[in-house]
Amino acid sequence: MEKKKSTRDEFIPSIKRVMAERVAWRCCFPNCDKITIGPQKGDDTKSLNLGEAAHITAAAADGPRYDANLDRAQRRAITNGIWMCRPHARFIDTDYKEYSAATLLIWKKQAEEMAYQHLMMQSDYRPESSVTLIALGTELLFWGSWKSVIDQCWTFEVSSYLKGDAHNVRSYADNFFNLDENQKFIIVESQGDARQITAPLELEFSDSKKVTITIMVSEKTLATPPKSVGMDLKLGEDGDLVFINGDFATVSGVEAAIQAISILAGTLYGELRTDPGAGSYISDYYRQYHHNEALLARLIKIELIRLSLVPRVKSDGECISPPLSFIKEIVSIGMASTTLERSRLTLELSLILGDETRWKGTLRIFIKTTLESPTVSTHG
Ligand SMILES: [Zn+2]
Structure with missing residues (x-):
């Protein structure tokens, strides 16, 4: 069978391998962590790879997050790829294509840090580069990292505060029903997105006093011409x-x-x-x-x-x-x-x-x- 000549800027195999290795062959989607490699059953000499090198900015002009400013080499570079399990590679290209390139880069960074932690046996290491600026209403601003994304449910861990503090987060959550309606929104800077908050927040305080916030959000508002x-x-x-x-x-x-x-x-x-x-x-x-x-x-x-x-x-x-x-x-x-x-x-x-x-x-x-x-x- 003759192969169709592709205009897609695909990654070459050696790039894909390093991309996967840098996250220990785990999916980079927040909280997925699925291991994508294992033995090929029935063949003692082979491994089976169920992961995919997904493009952060698309490989072809009609794809998601396509960036016309990149040239072919940049589009095929390891810096433009993120390792994911197959379902999540599909999600970010179809259902979840609204997730921005900046957000995918943060997810990749988080997964690489996680792999690094496991590799070095370090327990509490997270650099500022994997956090994004998040606003809860107009009175709370903090640096946070993505913990998980399940449909309209977003979870973040707070790294540090720019406006307000943990006490304010708690009172925001406790008084949710009495809050001014105009304060019930979240903005995620890396994502370029803001959503209305549709249910009271769930907070979890860890031993290290870190707060994890789970937020139910509305659908994204569509832009107007x-x-x-x-x-x-x-x-x-x-x-x-x-x-x-x-x-x-x-x-x-x-x-x-x-x-x-x-x-x-x-x-x-x-x-x-x-x-x-x-x-x-x-x-x-x-x-x-x-x-x-x-x-x-x-x-x-x-x-x-x-x-x-x-x-x-x-x-x-x-x-x-x-x-x-x-x-x-x-x-x-x-x-x-x-x-x-x-x-x-x-x-x-x-x-x-x-x-x-x-x-x-x-x-x-x-x-x-x-x-x-x-x-x-x-x-x-
Ligand atoms: Zn996954």
Whole structure:
């Protein structure tokens, strides 16, 4: 039989073997740990491999998490693969294709660390690289690692806290039914995902005082096309209205969508008297972490994920959909510097929008650097 010539960038056998060996031939899916190798029954000279080298970014253009920026060599490199049992290799390519490349890399890292622990007989070793930033509501932020994923049930172990502490996690869990509805969400930064929490959390405290949190989450909200933003008045660099021939200039479509990000990101949470739940915490994060560019970028990402995926109930009971729902994915977020220019931070942003188009560019957002009562600002 003649083999069909493939346009898929498959891994070569020696790469697959090392990928499997680095995790001791165990599946990298959180909490699966299935051993994928053993003896071939009926043949004393052979082994049987039931694992698969799955692609983190797809081997072909129509596959999940495909990254057009990689070349063939990068796509076939060991760094682009994750070892999994067959069912889980299928899951991440079909049912679970919403799991991002960044999340798969964290799972791979965790599995490699686990294999390393077993190899070295070390018992308590987990580097920061296998953790992701997680938000529970707006008042709890921590570094955590994935423990398991079963359908809509996610389990994390808390490594360290950035906002709040173990006591706050416990009271969040104990008072779940009395919580403000607007606080019942989780954001996973590596995953670029936010979900509503549908049932009280389950907590487990280990001997080493580590907390494991199990959370039931809703289905993911689907992104909307940017044209749904409609038309808006155009704002200039300083947030002032722009006039053309004596008339207000307007924006629509993608331009209006991007302007909406800038306005909302630059609105301080609690600032609008008519709707105190609107706005973002980006100025707060800037004040605390402007000396740590990488962390600040991750925190801004958390805020943009929240504003694009978490619906909100206003004080009058009106339920409003996420204001930035046209953002499907935040591909990357960075900044050349944290220095403000005329009170604005310049972000380098790469997005995939709800209509699958890509947007890449710079975005200037207003930052309030002082806690004093606000001066008149013109950022919309
Ligand atoms: Zn598995």
